[in-house]
Amino acid sequence: MTIRKLIAGNWKMNGSLGMLHELDGIAKATFNHPELDVVICPSFTLIAPAIVRQPDMTFGAQDCHYDESGSHTGCVSAPMLREVGASYVIVGHSERRIEQNETNEEIRAKTTTAIANGLVTIVCIGESRAAHASGQALPIIGAQLDGCIPPDATSDNLVVAYEPIWAIGTGNTPPPESIAEMHASIRDRLCLLLGSEGKKVRILYGGSVTGKNAEELMAIPDVNGTLVGGASLTAEQFVPIIEAGGRLA
Ligand SMILES: O=C(CO)COP(=O)(O)O
Incomplete structure (x- = not known):
């Protein structure tokens, strides 16, 4: 079965209005590769201006609340994201699990709400350096x-991103055979949880993806795309990753 690849950029707490011109080159490469899905997830404040700059590109957010509205100062809801034109949302990123003490239960609740509001939800999972070293990954x-996957999720509204925490922003990626083992085990688990839908859910790899290693990483079985941090911030670095995806599609 061929699964359509997804190349996602997570800008984290980076970027500015003055940087949105980077989207022009990213959009050009995206439109040259209609066989791929490409999404950029900037900060909440940049989603609307990014859509104004590149209305035909796909954008997402980096988090949403599990409630649709209410007394949650400083939070942003899934309906708000839809209203400004976001199509995707990342939930459960390790930086939020660590800094905001997010639990699997909260992440599942966010995923349920995001999906119910029409957002394709990228659920991040990944082990710490200590867990990796002790063979607990x-x-x-x-x-x-x-803990995180709602039982009624489908391959149209759920994406899983495997991001080993020790590979994020470090320049270190696991050896291909270890990524292959991990993605195969994620695939098995998704099939147990979601039945035949689990066979089609996209599983992304994230952690120090660059234009240099993207093709090798996306050629690994069950790696259906990438979730890119630092290298998604400029067209110069992100376009080669889109092109690597295009060569493999
Ligand atoms: O956390 C990541 C994407 O969500 C990966 O970040 P880097 O690509 O900067 O390692």
């Missing part, structure tokens, strides 16, 4: 999937 990933 597989059980931890399994528990994160069991």
Whole structure:
């Protein structure tokens, strides 16, 4: 089965109005590769201006609340994201799990609300350096999937991103055979949780993806795209990743 690849950029707490011109080159490469899905997830404040700059590109957010509205000062809801034109949302990024103490239960609630509001939801999972070193990565990933994935999610509204925490922003990526083992185990778990839909859910790899390693990473079985941090901030760095996806599509 061929699964359509997704190249997602997570701008994290970076970017500015003055940087949105980077989207022009990214959009050009995106439109040259209609066989791929490309999404940029800037900060909440940049989503609307990004859509004004490139109305035909796809944009997402980096978080949403599990309630649709209410007394949650400083938070942004899934309906608000839809209203400004976001199509995707990332939930459960390790930086939020660590800095905001987000639990699997909260992440599942956010995923349920995001999906109910029409957002394609990228659920992030990944083990710490200590868990990796002690051989606990597989059980931890399994528990994160069991805890975060709503039972009625489908391959149209759910994406899973495997991001080993020790690979994020470090320049280190796991060896291809270890990524292959992890993605195969995620695929098995998704099939257990979601039945035949689990076979089609896209599983992204994230953590120090660059134009240099993207093709090798996306050629690994069950790696259906990438979630890119630092290298998604400029067209110069992100376009080669889109092109690598295009060569493999
Ligand atoms: O956390 C990431 C994307 O969500 C990965 O970040 P880097 O690509 O900067 O390692």
